[in-house]
Structures are given as structure tokens and as C-alpha cells.
Amino acid sequence: MMATPLPGLPDRVTIYEVGPRDGLQNEKAVVPVEVKSEFVTRLAAAGLTTIETTSFVHPKWVPQLADAEELLGVLPRSGDVRYPVLVPNERGLDRALANGITEIAIFGSATESFARRNLNRTVDESLKMFAPVVERARAEGLWVRAYVSMALGDPWEGDVPIGQVVSVASRLMDLGCSQLSIGDTIGVGTPGHVTALIEALGAAGIGTDRLAVHFHDTYGQALANTLAALRAGVTVVDASAGGLGGCPYAESATGNLPTEDLVWMLNGLGVETGVDLDELVATSRWMAGRLGRPSPSRVVQALSPESE
Numbered sequence: 001m002m003a004t005p006l007p008g009l010p011d012r013v014t015i016y017e018v019g020p021r022d023g024l025q026n027e028k029a030v031v032p033v034e035v036k037s038e039f040v041t042r043l044a045a046a047g048l049t050t051i052e053t054t055s056f057v058h059p060k061w062v063p064q065l066a067d068a069e070e071l072l073g074v075l076p077r078s079g080d081v082r083y084p085v086l087v088p089n090e091r092g093l094d095r096a097l098a099n100g101i102t103e104i105a106i107f108g109s110a111t112e113s114f115a116r117r118n119l120n121r122t123v124d125e126s127l128k129m130f131a132p133v134v135e136r137a138r139a140e141g142l143w144v145r146a147y148v149s150m151a152l153g154d155p156w157e158g159d160v161p162i163g164q165v166v167s168v169a170s171r172l173m174d175l176g177c178s179q180l181s182i183g184d185t186i187g188v189g190t191p192g193h194v195t196a197l198i199e200a201l202g203a204a205g206i207g208t209d210r211l212a213v214h215f216h217d218t219y220g221q222a223l224a225n226t227l228a229a230l231r232a233g234v235t236v237v238d239a240s241a242g243g244l245g246g247c248p249y250a251e252s253a254t255g256n257l258p259t260e261d262l263v264w265m266l267n268g269l270g271v272e273t274g275v276d277l278d279e280l281v282a283t284s285r286w287m288a289g290r291l292g293r294p295s296p297s298r299v300v301q302a303l304s305p306e307s308e
């Protein structure tokens, strides 16, 4: 495909792949550990350099990822690839450190409703839970990302004021995190809202050099919102191979922005990602076969033979 650039976009985008974590945490069936390991390995072979691999959360809360230790035990880890994992508390950090993890992500909520459902805590209590995690992680030399979920809307509370998101985001970043990922957990956001939030975060001192965007595609807005974020200066974009995903504690969440749809757009714009689209599509088709249903990614569908 011939690339046709647009002004005001970065030359290069880092894709933060979340399929193995955000995607597989939402599957009804638990995917066998060998399949997970092959999935992550194939994603790395397709050129993805940051792959959120699993979560060290309570195994009863997310049974789909209860095999985190087992997976990291069998996964051949390449030196050029980063394998961040979700860590909610000190118990999770202990498990991550025991497994040689060097990048972690804490995950806060802009709303009380989701903090309660996802973390069994108020927003204040969850920040208290995260503080020693970030402090200890940094002392151990780990890189720490913070998510702020429900940043563009909440299924129980409806609209979430930008000021409320900025306030929680600032408190998360003040703990000492290096990157903030803006979570549109239920995919309701639209490009003007995304732009306004990024501007408000910038005004509060969280510049685009420290931002990532994490869009679920429930309302078909993820790609448009991503373009808005890129135009606002963001260069790190979360996506999920094949469009797998959701959140077990937010029923209205569907899959994330499919990585293939993102790569197709960025290829067309001449923005470098380092990802081989054909290998990625082949990986998602293989994974769809393992899961027993077609990938929701439009690009995976378009590039797959009709017989499949």
C-alpha cells in the first residue's frame, strides 16, 4: 500500500500490545498455558516490542490469568521485548519480582463505582494500596505504568468530568509512575473528548511524552480516537491483537482497538511501527482458531481467505 502522510503526526508509534492480558482475561474458557506462550512469542516475532503478558492479581478475581507464574516459567523471553504485567498490590509485586519482571502497571479508576468493583476499594483506598507498590518497584529499578480507567465515561456513573479524571491521574503519576495510559474502558469516547482530556492532562503537567491511550472499541470509535490522540502528540497506543478483550468487572467493555486495524491505518499514513502486518494477521487467525470464533478485527477479516 502506498503511504500518504497527514501533517501533525509522529514519525513512529510504539504499540503497547495488550492482547495476552486484556484480551485473554475476558475469555470464558481458560486458554492453555502453551497456547498463551505461543501467542506471546508469535506477537514478538511479528515485531511487537511491548507485550502486556499477564496479571498478578487475585487468582479468584481473574481465573483466566491465574497461571501467571506458569506462563512466565515457560515463555521464552527475548531481550528486545518488554513484558509488562498488571500488579494491583504488594502481594502482586512480590509475585512479579519473584518472576523476573522488570515492567509493571498499576491500574486506578477515575470513578468510585469501578474502583469498588475492580479493586474492592474506594479511589482513596486504592491509591493507598498502590503507593508502596510504586515506591518499592522503583527502588528495585522497575518501570511503572499507571492506567486510569473510565476516563471517558463509566457504565454506572455516566459522564465522568474531565477534572475528576485529571485529579486521579495526577495522584497516580505523583506516586512516581513513568507513563499514564488513558483507559476508555467501555469505548464510549469520541475524538473531541479525547483531545480535550489530553489538553487538560497537559495543563496539569502530564505531557504527551508520558501518555498512552487505551481504547476499547465498543462503539466503533477506537481508531478515530487514536487518530485524535496522535494529532495531540501521543506516540504510545495500546491495542489488542485480533481485537480480543474486555474487562470482567465492566460488562459493557468489549475488545480493545484491534492491533491489525491500528497497523493498517499507520502503514497507510507512513507512520513506522516495526510490525509485520501479515505475520500479525496470521497470529490472530491462529488464535481465533484456538478460541473457536472469528476475530472481530475488520483487517483480520479482510485479509483472511473467504473459505475461513
Ligand code: HMG
Binding pocket: 022, 025, 055, 056, 057, 058, 059, 061, 062, 086, 088, 089, 091, 092, 093, 095, 107, 118, 119, 120, 147, 148, 149, 150, 182, 183, 184, 185, 214, 216, 246, 247, 248, 249
Ligand atoms: P481483596 O479481596 O480486597 O484482597 O482484593 P485483600 O487485599 O483483602 O486480600 C485477600 C486475600 O487475597 C489475601 O489472602 C491476599 O493474600 C490475597 P489471605 O490472607 O486471605 O489468604 N491476595 C492475593 N493473592 C495473589 N495475588 C495478589 C493478591 N492480592 C491479594 N495480587 C484485589 C483486592 C486488588 C487483590 C482484587 O480486587 C483484584 O485482584 N482485582 C483485580 C481485578 C482485575 O484484574 N481486573 C481486570 C484488570 S483492570 C482492566 O482490565 C482495565 C484496563 O484494561 C484499563 C481500561 O481498560 O480502562 C487495565
Ligand code: MG
Binding pocket: 022, 183, 185, 214, 216, 246, 247
Ligand atoms: Mg482495558
